[in-house]
Amino acid sequence: MRPKNLEKEQAIRSMALDIIANEGLENLTMQKLAKAANISPRTIYIKYENKEDLLVKLFIHEVLEPYEAAILNGFTDGMDFSTGTKKLWMNTFTYLKNNRSHFALLQHSKSSPLLNKAYQQENIVQGQYFAPVHRFLTDNADAGVIKSFPFDVLRALLMSPLIDLVNEYFDHTTRPVQIITDEVIMQCCEVVIAGLINNK
Amino acid sequence: MRPKNLEKEQAIRSMALDIIANEGLENLTMQKLAKAANISPRTIYIKYENKEDLLVKLFIHEVLEPYEAAILNGFTDGMDFSTGTKKLWMNTFTYLKNNRSHFALLQHSKSSPLLNKAYQQENIVQGQYFAPVHRFLTDNADAGVIKSFPFDVLRALLMSPLIDLVNEYFDHTTRPVQIITDEVIMQCCEVVIAGLINNK
DNA sequence: TTTTTAAGTAAATAAACATTTACTTATTAT
DNA sequence: ATAATAAGTAAATGTTTATTTACTTAAAAA
The missing domain is CATH 1.10.10.60 (Homeodomain-like)
Incomplete structure (x- = not known):
């Protein structure tokens, strides 16, 4: 054989x-x-069985798994809120900056029914990313460190500006001046943290 | 004839x-x-000349223009930061909630080269949405009301969580409990405002 | 009323596409 | 060595798609 x-x-x-x-x-x-x-x-x-099978396997094994591993690199859910959030942001930014095609597929997974289904199933079944970040956010919300919201809402508040900034980063690569730098990302992260933290 | x-x-x-x-x-x-x-x-x-022509005209005249008009309804760049931001958020949420297909096209415009091109050209040339929101944000940044960032960065910090929440809203329409309500949206808006405001 | 012209239709066309067919090749177990 | 078997190839195949062709219809201008 x-x-x-x-x-x-x-x-x-x-x-x-x-x-x-x-x-x-x-x-x-x-x-x-x-x-x-x-x-x-x-x-x-x-x-591969067919195109769908290829795309789903490509997305999950070549993109989603390395992406989630990269995000969680050096992160633990026991970190204090500010340190943990900055770690998540910087890990995410660095990974996506260096893997444009992965970012493209992740963006497509929001509007393509096929990839969206794969993404949700993967996150529900495996949830390597889901679980530690879920604990991190809900623990901090329960302890009163940050404002109390459902997990999905917290994730939107915490991570979606970053994804938008990565989009900007790639839009701007053809222009002369890079406005989305590591420093800008860190400053933005602090803005997001400031909004979520309970200061009473 | x-x-x-x-x-x-x-x-x-x-x-x-x-x-x-x-x-x-x-x-x-x-x-x-x-x-x-x-x-x-x-x-x-x-x-229509061809499918591309149809899609671009559909996107610009049937989606982008009404969307931008709806967002700016009752908004002026002279509003105070919190009132203006809440107005933008609520206008956007209400419009997208009631126009799912428009939201779908707007999401596609981020990953489809075709619609992305149309979107950028429209925003650069016309900029009905761009201009008042641009002034609103840069004026508030210049006056020290909010932290100072380039416009694109401010827009990401201010509006992207909302878009993510609209996504959640549509994901959840098939589930029994609606978690993304007008109240949740307003609470999230306050979080975003709190993060951006200068409190010294 | 008649001519003119563009709007409109049904059916065809040609290209692009995912997937298969019919065949060849390389490797391993006997 | 050779039989067995799955990997691999070149070239179809059948379907779906955007777009056209060849024709008909309706309305405005003469």
Whole structure:
């Protein structure tokens, strides 16, 4: 029995991310991908059931898992609120800055029904990201360190400005001046923290 | 000369938004649209050059313009920071809540190269939304009412949690309990305001 | 009323696409 | 060595799609 060539599988995944980063998800076709990876279209179907299967596996294993691991790097839910939040922000910013195609797929996962379903299932079932951040926020809310809101609301208040700023960062890469720097990110993080903290 | 039937043009636009709201942008095809509007595919091409032209015009005239008008309804850049921000938040939330397909297109405009281009051009050229909100934020920053950041950064800090919450709102419409209520939105708005205000 | 002209239609067309078919090749277990 | 088997390929296939062709209809201007 001839064994699977793992290099080819890796080529498929990496070229898929390249095409998505450079041309967008809507321009990723199986024939284009096969040509870019220097293989026959049929070979993709040996490794993946169909396009949906490829996209979901690419998204979960190549994007979501490394992304969540990177976010949680050096973070524990026992950190004090300010330190923990800054760690989450900086981890996220650094990772997304260096992985534009991953960011693109994450953004697509909000409007593509397919990826959105995959994202929600992954987060509900595995929840590597979900669990520590969930504990971090609810513990701080319960202890009265920050204002009390449902978890999803806290997450929106805490993390969505950062995602928007990453968007700005990529929009601005073609312009002469980079306005979204690490310093700006940290200052913004402090604004978000200031808003959420209970100061009574 | 037979005149254009404006009802048919309106049917095309309104059915397009229906399909986008119910099945997503990726499932809007010219034949499906023609059938839904009870016309021949050819008729769409009398009113629009091609699909891109249709989508861009739909997005700008049917979504972006009413959206920006709704956001600015009753808002002036001379309002005090807290009142003005709450007005912007409530206007935005109310409008998007009642226009799901418009929200869907706005979300797509972040990841679809086509709509993104249209959005940026429209905002740069017309800037109905841009201008008063820009003045509102920069004036308050200059006067020391809020912390000083570039406009784009201020906008991210001020508005992106709201957009994320609208997303939650639509995710939760299928669940039994609505967690994103007008009250929650107003409380979140106060959190954002608290973070940005200079209290020295 | 008749001519003119653009609006409108039904059906076709050509391109793009995901997926398969029919075949070849490489590797391992015997 | 060779049989067995899955990996791999080149070239279809059938479907879906945006867009056109060839024709009909309705209304305004003459």
